[in-house]
Amino acid sequence: MNFDFSDDQKQMRDAARKFLSEKCPPKAVRAVLDGKAAYDKELWKGLAEMGFLGVAIPEAFGGAGAGHLELCVIAEEMGRAIAPVPFSSTVYLAAEALLIAGSDAQKQKWLPKIAAGEAIGTLALFEGAGNPSPKAIKLTAAGGTLNGVKKPVPDGAIADFAVVAARTGSTGRDSDISLFLVDLKAGGVEVKELTNVDPTRGQAELTFKNCKAEPLGAAGEGWGVITQVLDRAAVLLAFEQVGGSDRALEMGRDYALDRIAFGRPIGSFQAIKHMLADMYVSATLARSNCYYGAWALSTNAGELPEAAAAARISATQAFQHCSKNNIQVHGGMGFTWEFDCHMYYRRANATAVTLGSLSYWEDALIDRMRKKNAA
Amino acid sequence: MNFDDTPQEAAFRAEAKAWIAANAPKQYEEDLRKSALGRTQIKGANLLDVAKAWQKKKAAAGWACLHWPKEYGGRGASPIERVIWQQEEGPFGKLSSVFIIGHGMCGPTVMAFAGEEQKRKYLPPLAAGEKIWCQLFSEPAGGSDVAGLRTRAEKKGDEWIVNGQKIWTSGAHYSDYGILLTRTDPTVPKHKGLTMFFLDMKSPGVEVRPIKQASGQSDFNEVYFTDVHIPDSQRLGAVGDGWNVSLTTLMNERMSIGAGVATGFPELFEFCNGLMLEDGPAIENRNVRSKLASWAVKASGLRYTSMRTISALSKGERPGPENSIGKLVAASMIQDVAMYALDLQGAAGVVSSQEDAEVAGKFQAMLLRAPGTRVEGGTDEIMRNIIAERVLGLPGDIRVDKDVPFNQIPTKGRA
Numbered sequence: 001m002n003f004d005f006s007d008d009q010k011q012m013r014d015a016a017r018k019f020l021s022e023k024c025p026p027k028a029v030r031a032v033l034d035g036k037a038a039y040d041k042e043l044w045k046g047l048a049e050m051g052f053l054g055v056a057i058p059e060a061f062g063g064a065g066a067g068h069l070e071l072c073v074i075a076e077e078m079g080r081a082i083a084p085v086p087f088s089s090t091v092y093l094a095a096e097a098l099l100i101a102g103s104d105a106q107k108q109k110w111l112p113k114i115a116a117g118e119a120i121g122t123l124a125l126f127e128g129a130g131n132p133s134p135k136a137i138k139l140t141a142a143g144g145t146l147n148g149v150k151k152p153v154p155d156g157a158i159a160d161f162a163v164v165a166a167r168t169g170s171t172g173r174d175s176d177i178s179l180f181l182v183d184l185k186a187g188g189v190e191v192k193e194l195t196n197v198d199p200t201r202g203q204a205e206l207t208f209k210n211c212k213a214e215p216l217g218a219a220g221e222g223w224g225v226i227t228q229v230l231d232r233a234a235v236l237l238a239f240e241q242v243g244g245s246d247r248a249l250e251m252g253r254d255y256a257l258d259r260i261a262f263g264r265p266i267g268s269f270q271a272i273k274h275m276l277a278d279m280y281v282s283a284t285l286a287r288s289n290c291y292y293g294a295w296a297l298s299t300n301a302g303e304l305p306e307a308a309a310a311a312r313i314s315a316t317q318a319f320q321h322c323s324k325n326n327i328q329v330h331g332g333m334g335f336t337w338e339f340d341c342h343m344y345y346r347r348a349n350a351t352a353v354t355l356g357s358l359s360y361w362e363d364a365l366i367d368r369m370r371k372k373n374a375a
Numbered sequence: 376m377n378f379d380d381t382p383q384e385a386a387f388r389a390e391a392k393a394w395i396a397a398n399a400p401k402q403y404e405e406d407l408r409k410s411a412l413g414r415t416q417i418k419g420a421n422l423l424d425v426a427k428a429w430q431k432k433k434a435a436a437g438w439a440c441l442h443w444p445k446e447y448g449g450r451g452a453s454p455i456e457r458v459i460w461q462q463e464e465g466p467f468g469k470l471s472s473v474f475i476i477g478h479g480m481c482g483p484t485v486m487a488f489a490g491e492e493q494k495r496k497y498l499p500p501l502a503a504g505e506k507i508w509c510q511l512f513s514e515p516a517g518g519s520d521v522a523g524l525r526t527r528a529e530k531k532g533d534e535w536i537v538n539g540q541k542i543w544t545s546g547a548h549y550s551d552y553g554i555l556l557t558r559t560d561p562t563v564p565k566h567k568g569l570t571m572f573f574l575d576m577k578s579p580g581v582e583v584r585p586i587k588q589a590s591g592q593s594d595f596n597e598v599y600f601t602d603v604h605i606p607d608s609q610r611l612g613a614v615g616d617g618w619n620v621s622l623t624t625l626m627n628e629r630m631s632i633g634a635g636v637a638t639g640f641p642e643l644f645e646f647c648n649g650l651m652l653e654d655g656p657a658i659e660n661r662n663v664r665s666k667l668a669s670w671a672v673k674a675s676g677l678r679y680t681s682m683r684t685i686s687a688l689s690k691g692e693r694p695g696p697e698n699s700i701g702k703l704v705a706a707s708m709i710q711d712v713a714m715y716a717l718d719l720q721g722a723a724g725v726v727s728s729q730e731d732a733e734v735a736g737k738f739q740a741m742l743l744r745a746p747g748t749r750v751e752g753g754t755d756e757i758m759r760n761i762i763a764e765r766v767l768g769l770p771g772d773i774r775v776d777k778d779v780p781f782n783q784i785p786t787k788g789r790a
Contacts, residue, residue: 001378003679003686069376253767268770270756273763280762281700285676288697292679295376314672359661362668369671370658373648 013073032084054115062112079240084200086155094121101217124150131360141166156204180213198350235293238315286318309365323348407466430504448502477508509550528557569617639712640674710745
């Protein structure tokens with residue numbers, strides 16, 4: 001049994017950590033947080049040069065052709081550094097949708113650009129409040145044009161293209177939904193940036209008005225693809241969440257060791273120690289669930305739907321838990337803009353919902369476990 | 376990543392599987408499979424007899440105490456082989472519960488500190504289940520603070536005379552031997568005045584009294600010592616070095632990786648899958664699903680955490696600290712799961728004597744046993760201290776009694 005990453009994969013993680021600690025210090029995250037830029041363009045370019053953007057994209061489409069385990073270790077580091085770049089929308093959502101459903105020409109058009117850092121992609125799924133559901137999709141597609149509003153769309157204001165979920169039928173079944181590929185720079189889309197809990201990863205409202213679009217995958221098979229994309233993205237985003245959890249735990253631990261109150265390091269008080277121990281527990285549970293998700297993702301195993309939901313739930317809980325208690329350990333200073341704690345708290349609570357909230361994934365997990373049980 | 380055995384592991388697994396298939400007491404398999412969470416019950420036979428017979432059979436064929444050296448009754452197997460054995464032994468592994476303390480803690484301590492002649496004399500019968508050992512550490516005044524124990528051992532010629540009381544001793548009522556931590560010098564700080572021995576539990580002056588637990592069962596005992604004579608040759612480690620010796624014992628406890636900790640989740644999931652509520656199946660209720668999902672990821676998180684540890688063992692590496700979370704997570708989870716299972720049944724949740732005792736009585740029993748699980752073998756709080764100090768590197772507690780001679784430490788809170 002080898003339920004661990006390989007030495008090569010661990011080396012890649014180390015390389016990513018080193019690169020990000022140099023190119024993406026908290027100061028760089030802050031620049032985007034403070035609104036000085038929509039995202040860190042330099043970092044995005046650097047990630048492309050390192051080969052990280054196309055790590056799971058086949059060589060035939062300009063990627064490194066490594067695989068999803070490699071992408072998982074990079075995702076963990078991106079989360080640890082809370083990198084202010086459109087990585088999850090472009091790499092986990094858009095690229096994966098293209099890989100699953102794209103024609104050869106569509107892949108040829110966009111994947112090399114993604115790998116080279118020349119195109120930002122996203123998935124336009126949500127239409128206001130609510131979780132992923134075919135019923136919630138009102139945006140229509142007819143005769144190759146889209147009409148409707150998508151929000152929130154992750155990184156929608158900076159994206160070059162979007163995979164759009166549209167209604168092409170009204171039978172009440174999943175087959176009512178089809179996917180389309182839209183070049184956002186070609187006109188027909190109004191883009192409005194939305195303020196959001198985590199400004200280091202933007203959200204936008206996209207209004208499609210007789211917007212030209214090409215089908216992505218077969219008509220009526222959109223929902224199946226969405227489900228697959230969400231499962232894959234759940235594992236990858238969970239690795240980001242685990243990376244963030246670990247960093248938040250470390251920040252809390254370090255502060256507890258340095259900060260003196262009542263004549264002793266606050267890390268010597270059991271109230272603080274036990275809080276940090278519980279953070280370690282949730283981060284560890286999440287990491288282990290993520291490893292199983294990584295295995296299922298990389299082997300495209302039948303277990304992926306269940307494993308993805310478990311990784312997603314566990315990692316969401318862990319990151320929220322670690323980031324909020326990191327602030328608690330820091331006391332008042334943790335609540336200042338100056339300290340970095342809130343950047344993790346923001347990211348944790350944004351990632352907790354951007355892919356569908358806990359209740360969606362809880363539902364999904366139980367459905368999938370039942371299915372397995374019945375089989 | 377993969378979950379495949381190496382060729383050697385596969386060969387070992389095949390051999391173990393074949394031997395178990397040919398030799399295990401299959402007539403008890405169903406009962407053992409159903410026995411949940413520390414309550415092993417078999418019908419029509421004495422559990423201890425069945426356990427001893429199975430252990431003896433295993434020992435004769437070289438399948439007992441796999442990780443021990445052959446000369447002491449083991450197999451000299453690698454840690455991963457031990458894990459594979461546990462996986463293959465499955466429900467029959469529950470029969471080993473009476474030997475866990477002897478094999479996991481007493482044996483390794485004897486192995487580390489006794490003389491060669493004693494090791495050859497005492498260890499093989501322990502491995503074969505002919506003799507059962509218990510561990511006599513905890514006391515009324517020394518639970519989490521074990522080093523605060525007060526049982527006295529005083530040297531008299533070649534012997535030590537022991538007086539005092541132990542508590543929470545699992546299996547003392549059927550044990551043949553025990554390892555015993557005593558205070559031999561009360562004039563020095565508490566950790567420095569301790570000495571370890573082993574003794575025959577049938578020695579004159581040893582009295583075992585079962586404790587009736589809050590759950591109504593009796594898994595533990597009080598053990599009283601009145602002028603019990605122990606030869607100096609049965610001392611383990613130097614006089615005054617008992618604390619270090621006990622750390623060896625406890626370290627071995629943590630090194631033993633079980634076939635997985637019980638969380639109560641599979642039982643709850645199955646229960647919810649079959650339960651009808653007023654407005655439909657429980658499993659389709661949103662609140663139920665949310666609760667189940669949160670526990671599901673804890674249970675799977677623990678399962679995969681053990682796999683990470685096993686994987687490290689398989690590669691011949693030292694496992695990381697991640698396995699230290701198991702007991703802390705599982706113990707309170709069982710309690711929460713049990714409470715929820717009762718809650719789902721409404722007023723009927725209170726009844727533990729329903730017809731379908733297999734489902735109904737199970738959670739009520741789990742509920743009543745759970746508080747003990749959160750305390751035994753290290754309370755939740757001690758487990759958190761261990762994680763905080765050994766994994767996260769936080770400072771130890773400030774110990775006001777650290778440098779105080781033991782006999783000057785206050786013994787009462789409020790006067």
